[in-house]
Amino acid sequence: MACDILYLMKPASKQIATLRNRLVELAHLQSANALLQWDMAVNLPPKAGSHRAETLSHLSTLVHNHFLAIDSDNLLTKLKHKLDKKELTPREAVIVSETWRQFDRARKLPSSFIREQTLIIAETHRVWEAARAQSSFKLFQPNLEKIIDLKRKEARFIGFTKTPYDPLLDMFEPGMKTEETAMLFHDLKGSLIALLKRIQKSKLYKTVKPVQHAKLPREDQKQFSRTLAQKLGFDFSAGLIGESTHPFMISFHPHDTRLTTRYLDTNITYSAFSTIHEVGHALYEQGIKAEHFGTPLGEAISTGIHESQSRMWENIIGKSLPFWQHFYPELTKMFPVAFKKGGLPEFHRSINRVAPTLIRTEADEVTYNLHIIIRFEIERDLIEGTIAVGDVPKIWNEKIKEYLSITVPNDTLGVLQDVHWGDGLFGYFPTYAFGNLYAAQFYNAARRSIPRLHSLIQKGNFTPLLTWLRSNIHVHGKFYSAGGLIREVTGKELSSGDYIDYLTEKYTKLYRL
Numbered sequence: 001m002a003c004d005i006l007y008l009m010k011p012a013s014k015q016i017a018t019l020r021n022r023l024v025e026l027a028h029l030q031s032a033n034a035l036l037q038w039d040m041a042v043n044l045p046p047k048a049g050s051h052r053a054e055t056l057s058h059l060s061t062l063v064h065n066h067f068l069a070i071d072s073d074n075l076l077t078k079l080k081h082k083l084d085k086k087e088l089t090p091r092e093a094v095i096v097s098e099t100w101r102q103f104d105r106a107r108k109l110p111s112s113f114i115r116e117q118t119l120i121i122a123e124t125h126r127v128w129e130a131a132r133a134q135s136s137f138k139l140f141q142p143n144l145e146k147i148i149d150l151k152r153k154e155a156r157f158i159g160f161t162k163t164p165y166d167p168l169l170d171m172f173e174p175g176m177k178t179e180e181t182a183m184l185f186h187d188l189k190g191s192l193i194a195l196l197k198r199i200q201k202s203k204l205y206k207t208v209k210p211v212q213h214a215k216l217p218r219e220d221q222k223q224f225s226r227t228l229a230q231k232l233g234f235d236f237s238a239g240l241i242g243e244s245t246h247p248f249m250i251s252f253h254p255h256d257t258r259l260t261t262r263y264l265d266t267n268i269t270y271s272a273f274s275t276i277h278e279v280g281h282a283l284y285e286q287g288i289k290a291e292h293f294g295t296p297l298g299e300a301i302s303t304g305i306h307e308s309q310s311r312m313w314e315n316i317i318g319k320s321l322p323f324w325q326h327f328y329p330e331l332t333k334m335f336p337v338a339f340k341k342g343g344l345p346e347f348h349r350s351i352n353r354v355a356p357t358l359i360r361t362e363a364d365e366v367t368y369n370l371h372i373i374i375r376f377e378i379e380r381d382l383i384e385g386t387i388a389v390g391d392v393p394k395i396w397n398e399k400i401k402e403y404l405s406i407t408v409p410n411d412t413l414g415v416l417q418d419v420h421w422g423d424g425l426f427g428y429f430p431t432y433a434f435g436n437l438y439a440a441q442f443y444n445a446a447r448r449s450i451p452r453l454h455s456l457i458q459k460g461n462f463t464p465l466l467t468w469l470r471s472n473i474h475v476h477g478k479f480y481s482a483g484g485l486i487r488e489v490t491g492k493e494l495s496s497g498d499y500i501d502y503l504t505e506k507y508t509k510l511y512r513l
């Protein structure tokens, strides 16, 4: 039977089937690699760290070499010719073009360069930890200089026409350009600073309190997180929730998608919102078609689109009034002392409290993207070589002052707070902001096609929204590019308009502007 099918296949389909088998084998190796990473973050005994790092490094090299061998018989090159001559079906075209894009990038980086970069990043991570503990950028500076050199080199290996930042950004947000990012952020920055000033002038500004409770039992918090995940649509038969210091989501397959959360004794909103965020990522992975495992049709589009899913659930839905009209009574039942009946309006205002902070991960929705814009402006200028590494703390502090009107007291609370640069992640920060912009645009499209969405949310019925996200976004894998998807689903290009409108409407009500 199998032979008959092969006999009937056109030559391109036969080649695609071979390519697919190779990609699936690679994906299994990557699953094993990812499982070791999960285990490292969730279960690792204290002494096992360096052994695990070595295992991961060997396995990563193996995966990389295996990937480069994918074209050893020119199979991929031949398919690329067919792609260029438009001889492939749309789905085949996606498999080939995306595999080619990744292959082309990988083969341009010499293995000696990858080894050097891996070693320096491992060393820099340790130096960053020490520098942050001592609040000394000077200690970090020589290593950051080495990393910037390596990143500029990487950009030259890959190639670019306008700016070396383009190929770095492209790694996380394929197709996005530095120039377009700068334009998006320019609009966003002006509107956010103006909105922040209006909120700060409002009578309510000083009266909104942060969320604070007495000690809440860990087991009850866990139960509440599970309830949230379940109601939003997380499939516990195809995933699980663990615990780690830094919450994250990892997926090996649509049938094995895991997330972690973290519990703080005094603040249930910490675990609640980090659970909702990671569940948002997980719902995306669970919604990808298992039959496409290993191929680009079975992969998420980009870091920014992934983040749009987590941020839509966490912020647009999870911090909305209808959402808590459903869940607040549950909190009252579980923790009657901390959450009083009738306390919903105050609770809702508290979870949306606007207050400029030095720390990005603690920022509210209005100021969060300003933190991202600062990082983008600095990292782009570093990669383009228009600013010196030694000037970064000064530039950082000036920008925090200019955009957020607060003063940075030391490097730990300033330029040394994030792990990204020390880990060689340049071009990653902007995707957090893209996620917010995509999320607002997608959510508006969902509202247009789901009647009475807010009253469904108020009733705790998230199925229509998840079904919409599944069929419009999740199911496609990489069939569309990020730009293609946003046009297809929302009918327009990515812009900051919907996001700014969303924030303005929400905070005008909350702060009675």
Ligand code: CO
Pocket (backbone or CB within 6 Å): 277, 281, 307, 310
């Ligand atoms: Co995320």
